[in-house]
Amino acid sequence: MARYLLKRLVYIVVSLFLIVTITFFLMQAAPGGPFASEKKLTPAIEAQMNEAYGLDEPLHVQYMNYVVNAFSFDFGPSFKYVGQDVTDIIARSFPYSLILGLEAIFIALSIGVLLGVVAAVKHNKFGDYTAMVIAVLGISVPSFIMATILQYIFAIKLGALPVGRFDTFWHSILPAVALATTPLAFIARLMRSSMLEVLNSDYIKTAKSKGMSQKVVTYKHGLRNAILPVVSYLGPLVVSILTGSFIIESIFGIPGLGSEFVQSVTNRDYTVIMGTTVFFSVLLLISILIVDLLYGLVDPRIKVTGKGGKS
Amino acid sequence: MAQTQLKDSDFEPLYVDENEAEKIAGESNSYWKDAWRRFKKNKLALSGVVVIILLGIMSFIGGPISGHNYFENDLLSANKQPSAEHWFGTDNLGRDIFARTWYGAKISLFIGLMAALIDLIVGIIWGSIAGFFGGKVDEYMMRVADILYGVPYLLVVILLMVILPQGLWTLIIAMTITGWINMARIVRGQVMQLKSEEYVLASQSLGASNVRLLFKHLVPNTMGPILVTLTLTIPTAIFTEAFLSFLGLGVPAPLASWGTMSSDALASFQYFPFQLFFPAFFICLTMLAFNVIGDGMRDALDPKER
Numbered sequence: 001m002a003r004y005l006l007k008r009l010v011y012i013v014v015s016l017f018l019i020v021t022i023t024f025f026l027m028q029a030a031p032g033g034p035f036a037s038e039k040k041l042t043p044a045i046e047a048q049m050n051e052a053y054g055l056d057e058p059l060h061v062q063y064m065n066y067v068v069n070a071f072s073f074d075f076g077p078s079f080k081y082v083g084q085d086v087t088d089i090i091a092r093s094f095p096y097s098l099i100l101g102l103e104a105i106f107i108a109l110s111i112g113v114l115l116g117v118v119a120a121v122k123h124n125k126f127g128d129y130t131a132m133v134i135a136v137l138g139i140s141v142p143s144f145i146m147a148t149i150l151q152y153i154f155a156i157k158l159g160a161l162p163v164g165r166f167d168t169f170w171h172s173i174l175p176a177v178a179l180a181t182t183p184l185a186f187i188a189r190l191m192r193s194s195m196l197e198v199l200n201s202d203y204i205k206t207a208k209s210k211g212m213s214q215k216v217v218t219y220k221h222g223l224r225n226a227i228l229p230v231v232s233y234l235g236p237l238v239v240s241i242l243t244g245s246f247i248i249e250s251i252f253g254i255p256g257l258g259s260e261f262v263q264s265v266t267n268r269d270y271t272v273i274m275g276t277t278v279f280f281s282v283l284l285l286i287s288i289l290i291v292d293l294l295y296g297l298v299d300p301r302i303k304v305t306g307k308g309g310k311s
Numbered sequence: 312m313a314q315t316q317l318k319d320s321d322f323e324p325l326y327v328d329e330n331e332a333e334k335i336a337g338e339s340n341s342y343w344k345d346a347w348r349r350f351k352k353n354k355l356a357l358s359g360v361v362v363i364i365l366l367g368i369m370s371f372i373g374g375p376i377s378g379h380n381y382f383e384n385d386l387l388s389a390n391k392q393p394s395a396e397h398w399f400g401t402d403n404l405g406r407d408i409f410a411r412t413w414y415g416a417k418i419s420l421f422i423g424l425m426a427a428l429i430d431l432i433v434g435i436i437w438g439s440i441a442g443f444f445g446g447k448v449d450e451y452m453m454r455v456a457d458i459l460y461g462v463p464y465l466l467v468v469i470l471l472m473v474i475l476p477q478g479l480w481t482l483i484i485a486m487t488i489t490g491w492i493n494m495a496r497i498v499r500g501q502v503m504q505l506k507s508e509e510y511v512l513a514s515q516s517l518g519a520s521n522v523r524l525l526f527k528h529l530v531p532n533t534m535g536p537i538l539v540t541l542t543l544t545i546p547t548a549i550f551t552e553a554f555l556s557f558l559g560l561g562v563p564a565p566l567a568s569w570g571t572m573s574s575d576a577l578a579s580f581q582y583f584p585f586q587l588f589f590p591a592f593f594i595c596l597t598m599l600a601f602n603v604i605g606d607g608m609r610d611a612l613d614p615k616e617r
Contacts, residue, residue: 015458026470140599142550144557145573145591148580156581243465247557251577262558265473273473277466 008292012285019281020070020274024063027270066274075275080267086275089260094279096166097249097256101241103172104179108237112184113230116191120199120226121218131188138185143244147178147251166254175252179244183237187230195226231295235288242280346535349611356607359600366416366597373413380410392585399589402575411567412589418568419549419597422483426548427541429487434494435537439525441495442502453499456492464489468551472560479562486551490544497540501533535612542605546598553594569594 057065069075075086119131141149154174155163162171198204199222207217245258253259257276264272340348350356374380393400399408441452471485505511506529514528549569555561556570564571569590576586 011457018458022467023470026474029474136599136602137595139602140546140595142553142594142598144554145595148577148587148591152580152584239464246465246469247554250558265469266559268473273470277470280466 005293008289012289015285016278016281017067020067020278021063023274023277024066027274028059070274070278075278076271078269078272080264080269080272086271089272090257090275090279093255093257093260096254097245097258100166100172100176100179100249100254100256101238101245103176104183104241104244105237107176107180108183108187108241109230111180112187113191113227115184115188116230117195117218117223117226119188119192120195123196128192131192135185135188135192138181138188141181143178143182144247144251146181147175147248150174150178151251163252166252166256175248175254178251179241179248182244183233183240187233187237190229190233191226194229195222198222198226228295228298231298232291234294235291238287238291239284242284342535346608346611350607353607353610355603356611359603359607362596362600363604366593366600367420370413370416370420373416374410379407380414400583400585402572402586408572408586408589411572412569412593415567415569415572415590416593416597418479418562418566419552419570419594422479422486422552422568423545423549423597423601425483426486426490426551427544429483430491430494430544431537431541433487433491435498435530437491438495438498439502439530439533442499443506443521443525443529445503449499453496456495459489460492465551465554468555469558469560472555477560477563479566482552482555482562486548490548494537494540494544497536498530498533501536502529505529505532539605539609539612542601542608546601546605549594549597549601 073087078084078086078089081089115131115134119128119135122128151163151174154161161174163174166172166175199218204217204221207221208214212221242258245256246262247258248254249256249259250262257279260272261276261280263269264276393408399412402408402411437452437456441449441456467489468485471488472481475481475485502525511524511528514524519527552561552568553570553573556568557574559574561570561574562568572590573587573594576583576590580587
């Protein structure tokens with residue numbers, strides 16, 4: 001177990017190192033410098049700016065500095081917003097994204113699992129078809145279209161919920177639902193197929209023939225085993241929630257990390273782009289590691305050893 | 312009680328024609344024939360195929376039959392509701408949405424198919440080599456894939472789109488640069504499973520080269536899962552394109568894709584909802600069609616479903 005963990009951590013560090021390197025050189029190769037604007041700077045000012053941000057040093061020195069800084073989580077100041085550090089921007093905007101993301105994960109998991117179970121229990125009946133129509137629609141409707149539809153119906157037509165911003169719980173409902181739609185549909189389908197498989201297995205028949213009620217069999221014996229594929233989907237779930245947040249936060253005008261990232265891309269704010277990319281990557285790699293460990297924990301058939309982990 | 316009368320003749324052996332016994336009664340069904348038969352039974356998946364074919368045809372004839380093209384703008388008739396002149400209305404620059412929708416169909420389908428094709432080729436080569444040779448080769452090749460897999464897909468695509476000059480091919484390259492990994496993993500798993508089968512050993516002992524073993528015996532037998540993954544890659548690519556276009560990183564103007572059209576329409580969504588409706592509807596329809604085809608294929612090709 002300890003060996004496995006160590007091995008995984010080494011991989012994470014290597015992956016991160018690679019990501020840091022790739023982002024650095026990609027940003028170097030990008031057209032248009034951070035100080036490029038409609039107004040041409042005088043050479044003297046540009047030289048001074050470059051010096052202030054350490055951009056006048058040779059590339060390998062810049063790279064070394066950058067790697068060292070990245071691993072101590074210091075990405076320097078934003079190029080666009082004077083006086084703001086990248087770390088500050090992340091610290092300021094991440095809580096919004098975290099709340100939104102957790103809410104969306106909660107919605108996706110609870111409703112997705114519920115739909116999947118209903119579909120499996122009512123296999124080939126009305127409940128099954130309804131749940132699967134919802135699931136297929138959820139997969140087919142991209143989140144940004146879903147967001148607009150939700151805004152149109154609930155905010156503009158009904159006036160029931162606010163259109164944008166992020167102040168109270170009510171503000172978070174529409175974006176969270178829009179963000180949750182696609183993963184919800186995936187979970188529902190996963191849950192349905194694994195539940196169907198479990199419900200046809202021998203130990204369920206045994207439990208039934210011992211005279212247990214349908215409820216106990218479904219929820220106590222079936223659900224526990226059927227939920228495993230959903231647990232393994234948690235990693236991709238975090239990824240899809242995270243990347244989905246780029247668009248959803250922009251549409252709803254939420255000052256979260258996702259919209260910050262999109263803005264930094266349009267602004268070519270290099271330090272912010274690199275900082276957020278590294279931050280997102282750390283978040284993803286660690287959550288995938290946690291999911292893998294969790295999977296070994298809930299499914300005793302999976303042995304977490306130094307040799308395994310080739311998911 | 313009626314009793315069955317047994318005669319001596321009942322205990323005589325029946326005549327068995329040796330030649331008859333070996334005869335196969337039914338027509339022999341190959342794996343693909345069987346799969347096709349099961350696929351045909353799935354009405355939903357079949358209608359998905361019909362939808363895609365129709366979309367494909369319309370993407371070529373849609374523009375000409377409307378009498379407009381996708382870039383011609385007429386500011387006097389901007390933001391017109393759907394009418395006999397403009398079947399789907401016009402956008403904020405007076406461009407005909409009907410013509411643009413079908414032009415967008417061409418772009419979106421092209422991106423989806425191309426991305427899937429490149430994923431397929433790279434994934435098969437990488438995955439089959441890793442799976443076939445195993446050991447150190449596998450270890451290193453899959454390590455590369457694992458590390459690339461750790462890099463978030465959309466982040467890479469966005470970073471690349473920022474850096475490379477905007478264009479259709481840039482988009483496709485950006486999407487495939489990490490997109491092949493999924494395919495490679497599936498092929499690798501399948502090849503590893505299949506390479507210990509007897510027919511591989513037989514072929515090997517007859518002196519077949521590794522390349523022949525791989526591409527004649529192993530890869531064709533992994534086609535089922537590959538095809539399913541492929542049909543599910545296409546909607547992902549179409550979605551990614553729409554997503555990027557929405558962020559302003561998609562195909563550059565005057566090219567039209569469903570993503571850029573929805574993104575443009577969003578600004579005036581409250582006043583002209585039809586401008587968003589058409590591209591959004593077709594994105595959803597295409598994704599839906601590919602998804603049901605993918606599901607149908609999985610059901611048809613999965614040996615467990617037999």
